[in-house]
Amino acid sequence: MxxxxxxxxxxxxxxxxxxxxxxxxxxxxxxxxxxxxxxxxxxxxxxxxxxxxxxxxxxxxxxxxxxxxxxxxxxxxxxxxxxxxxxxxxxxKDAMIYANRANALRDIGELDRALDDANMAVKLDGKRPASYFVRGAVYEAQSRFDSARRDYMQALSLDPANRDYQDHILALDAKRAKQAQQGGGMR
Missing domain, CATH: 1.25.40 (Serine Threonine Protein Phosphatase 5, Tetratricopeptide repeat)
Incomplete structure (x- = not known):
C-alpha cells in the first residue's frame, strides 16, 4: 500500500x-x-x-x-x-520583434504603423543593422528614397559583408537613375 x-x-x-x-x-x-x-x-x-x-x-x-x-x-x-x-x-524592449512587426505591417500597407515600429527598433538597438534595413524598406515603400538609401547605407556600414544590403542599395540607385532619366525626380 x-x-x-x-x-x-x-x-x-x-x-x-x-x-x-x-x-x-x-x-x-x-x-x-x-x-x-x-x-x-x-x-x-x-x-x-x-x-x-x-x-x-x-x-x-x-x-x-x-x-x-x-x-x-x-x-x-x-x-x-x-x-x-x-x-x-x-x-x-526587443528591437527584433519591432522590426519583424514593421515588416508585416509593410506587407499589408500600414506604412505609418510600420515606420513607428521600425523607428522603435532603431531606438532600442541602434547597432542592429536589420533595424535600419527594415526602416529603409518602409521608407522605400513610402517612396522616400533618400531616407531609404540612408538607412540601407547605415545597415551596410554595420554589416559590410551583407549582400542583401548591397543589392538593395544597387537596386534603389538603379531605380533612382531610371526615374531621373525619365524626368521625374525621386526624393
Missing part, C-alpha cells in the same frame, strides 16, 4: 514537469521546422507550445516570434502581427 501511494504521488508531481517538457519539445520542434522552411509544421508546433500554457516567458516569446515569422512566410501577415504584438507584451 505504501508503494502505491508513493507511486501515485510521483505521478502527480511529475505530471506538470512532463507537460512543461512537452511544451518545450514542441517549441524546439517549432524552431526546427521553421529553420528548415517547413512553415506550416512550425505554425502547428508553435501553436501547441503556446496553447499548452506551460512555457516559461522567454520560450513563450520565442514561440510567438517563430510562429509570426512562419505565418508571414505563409502569406498571413495579419496573423503574424498578432503574434509579434503578443511577444511584445512579454518583451517590450
Amino acid at each position: 505504501k508503494g502505491f501511494v508513493f507511486f501515485s504521488l510521483v505521478v502527480i508531481v511529475l505530471s506538470p514537469v512532463a507537460a512543461h517538457a512537452d511544451a518545450i519539445d514542441d517549441n524546439t520542434l517549432c524552431y526546427e521546422q521553421f529553420s528548415t522552411g517547413n512553415d506550416k509544421a512550425a505554425v502547428d508546433y508553435c501553436s501547441r507550445a503556446i496553447e499548452s500554457g506551460k512555457l516559461p516567458t522567454e520560450d513563450l516569446v520565442a514561440a510567438f516570434i517563430n510562429r509570426g515569422v512562419a505565418l508571414r512566410n505563409l502569406g498571413q501577415s495579419r496573423r503574424s502581427i498578432v503574434d509579434y504584438s503578443m511577444a511584445l507584451k512579454h518583451a517590450p
Whole structure:
C-alpha cells in the first residue's frame, strides 16, 4: 500500500514537469521546422507550445516570434502581427520583434504603423543593422528614397559583408537613375 501511494504521488508531481517538457519539445520542434522552411509544421508546433500554457516567458516569446515569422512566410501577415504584438507584451524592449512587426505591417500597407515600429527598433538597438534595413524598406515603400538609401547605407556600414544590403542599395540607385532619366525626380 505504501508503494502505491508513493507511486501515485510521483505521478502527480511529475505530471506538470512532463507537460512543461512537452511544451518545450514542441517549441524546439517549432524552431526546427521553421529553420528548415517547413512553415506550416512550425505554425502547428508553435501553436501547441503556446496553447499548452506551460512555457516559461522567454520560450513563450520565442514561440510567438517563430510562429509570426512562419505565418508571414505563409502569406498571413495579419496573423503574424498578432503574434509579434503578443511577444511584445512579454518583451517590450526587443528591437527584433519591432522590426519583424514593421515588416508585416509593410506587407499589408500600414506604412505609418510600420515606420513607428521600425523607428522603435532603431531606438532600442541602434547597432542592429536589420533595424535600419527594415526602416529603409518602409521608407522605400513610402517612396522616400533618400531616407531609404540612408538607412540601407547605415545597415551596410554595420554589416559590410551583407549582400542583401548591397543589392538593395544597387537596386534603389538603379531605380533612382531610371526615374531621373525619365524626368521625374525621386526624393
